[in-house]
Amino acid sequence: MKQFYMPTRIVHGEGSLSRLKEFVGNQDHVCLVTDKTLVGIGVARKVMDLLSDIGAKCTVFSDVPPNPHEEVVEKAVTQAKKAGCNSVIALGGGSPLDVGKMVAFLLTNPGKLEEYQWDNRPTDAPMAKLINIPTTAGTGSEVTATAVIISRNTKKGIKRDDLFAMVAIVDPALMVSMPPHITSTTGIDAFTHAYEAYVGLGANPVTDAWALEAMGLLIEYLPRAYVNGQDMEARENVALAAVLAGVAMDQAGLGVIHSCSGPVASYYDVPHGLSNAVFLPYAVSYNLIAALDKHVMLAELFGMDTSGLSRREAAGLAVDAVVQFLADLEIPEGLYDYFGTDEDIPKFAQSACDMFLMKNNPRKPKPEDLIPIFEAVLKR
Ligand SMILES: [Fe+2]
Structure with missing residues (x-):
């Protein structure tokens, strides 16, 4: 229902x-x-x-x-x-x-x-x-x-x-006074809302439409808003994308990214958008096989050439595209400066698995599945 x-x-x-x-x-x-x-x-x-x-x-x-x-x-x-x-x-x-x-x-x-x-x-x-x-x-x-x-x-x-x-x-x-790094990280927060709503178990055709439109707008306009904060067309479309992604997320739910980013952001006081951004490529890679067609669609949304590829190969291109997207926005690959101690990692992995939001993720991780992800994101 x-x-x-x-x-x-x-x-x-x-x-x-x-x-x-x-x-x-x-x-x-x-x-x-x-x-x-x-x-x-x-x-x-x-x-x-x-x-x-x-x-x-x-x-x-x-x-x-x-x-x-x-x-x-x-x-x-x-x-x-x-x-x-x-x-x-x-x-x-x-x-x-x-x-x-x-x-x-x-x-x-x-x-x-x-x-x-x-x-x-x-x-x-x-x-x-x-x-x-x-x-x-x-x-x-x-x-x-x-x-x-x-x-x-x-x-x-x-x-x-x-x-x-x-x-x-x-x-x-x-929104024009938002500095570039806030523009990029808040924009990626919106992207993660749309992505998690799109691949999550609570998705429906209405939320899919909103989520896909949001991701498409962000792919096109977020880099423009990042490099030129005065670009009003870009600001307008990024703001619209955040609205569309917000509705999609509220109706369809979130997933592994927000579940991983929650404990990290609260223990280390990392800005929400940044903590989501660093988990995004790992989440796309982890979720791929649970929602193959949707990841093929995501790769194509980024303009990746999927012709002649298997569905699995085409879906894999979504990971490359997301990595490039984050690099264009000059978002750090990890939260190395925030890292506390090795003992934090299993604690975070367990809290992420216990998060209510995780129930909506298309693939259910155990804490040991998430430990390598936390290590990659937190330790240089
Ligand atoms: Fe968020």
């Missing part, structure tokens, strides 16, 4: 931020959930000025750190309730968007975050109006019903249909 559900309106394109006025009125008191960097570089101000033009009230919560904990959510909810907010705009990368979702949810639902995160408490009421405005192109959080918040020392995703935003405004003009 498969289903597809995605109720968020997506508004995309250069200048689309100006359409905010269609979704906010003068009865709104918005809690703007964002981070200090976006306040510092004036991006939050753009949103506040638009809200002021509309006549909407605005309370800013800008204390969202990378990898937010539950305390951040509780603090934001307390502030929003005290100010009398009735709606939320989440502005930023994955972290402000994830916190914003939970603030909108807890504005109308009683109790604490952990009751919903750990005890699966049912929803009392629809969440407050939520508008997601991403400023990076990668996490896809703007179109997902998932919020990842650290609780009980675990990066714990909360996934429920109540967390879909009313609208996602995806304006690439907000």
Whole structure:
């Protein structure tokens, strides 16, 4: 049994931020959930000025750190309730968007975050109006019903249909200030979402279409956005790819890459996109035989010449293509500078196998299958 559900309106394109006025009125008191960097570089101000033009009230919560904990959510909810907010705009990368979702949810639902995160408490009421405005192109959080918040020392995703935003405004003009290495690694995060959704067990024809389109756009436009951050056509298409990949991932699930990258990123504090990128070629190589036709399609998407080859040989070209793609984006081949001790490797391999996301991977590794991969990625 498969289903597809995605109720968020997506508004995309250069200048689309100006359409905010269609979704906010003068009865709104918005809690703007964002981070200090976006306040510092004036991006939050753009949103506040638009809200002021509309006549909407605005309370800013800008204390969202990378990898937010539950305390951040509780603090934001307390502030929003005290100010009398009735709606939320989440502005930023994955972290402000994830916190914003939970603030909108807890504005109308009683109790604490952990009751919903750990005890699966049912929803009392629809969440407050939520508008997601991403400023990076990668996490896809703007179109997902998932919020990842650290609780009980675990990066714990909360996934429920109540967390879909009313609208996602995806304006690439907000992304031009992203430096090249952030552009490339966040873009590869989007690529891994699409890849894992495409080859995963939860894939269906709708998610396949979104995932393939996302990967095709990233293959063409991510290198352009990397070499010239001002290339608006490239930025626009990379942002679109992140949205398509986000929807595909939310509906179809993830797999071995995010399962391996999770423990590494949390123990070593490696940026999420980078930790996914280094596992990507190994994952493609490992998954090949479990989804041969899909890897042939991936090789062809990269423009590899598969004529006259067996399906196995053609699928193998996907690995070469991915390696070249990452090299073009100057992404490091490993996380050697982050490596701790040899004892970490079996620990990471076991945690990766225990990850819920791994259930969706087309091939099921044992910890000993992953140890050589962790060694290659972590040890020079
Ligand atoms: Fe991701």
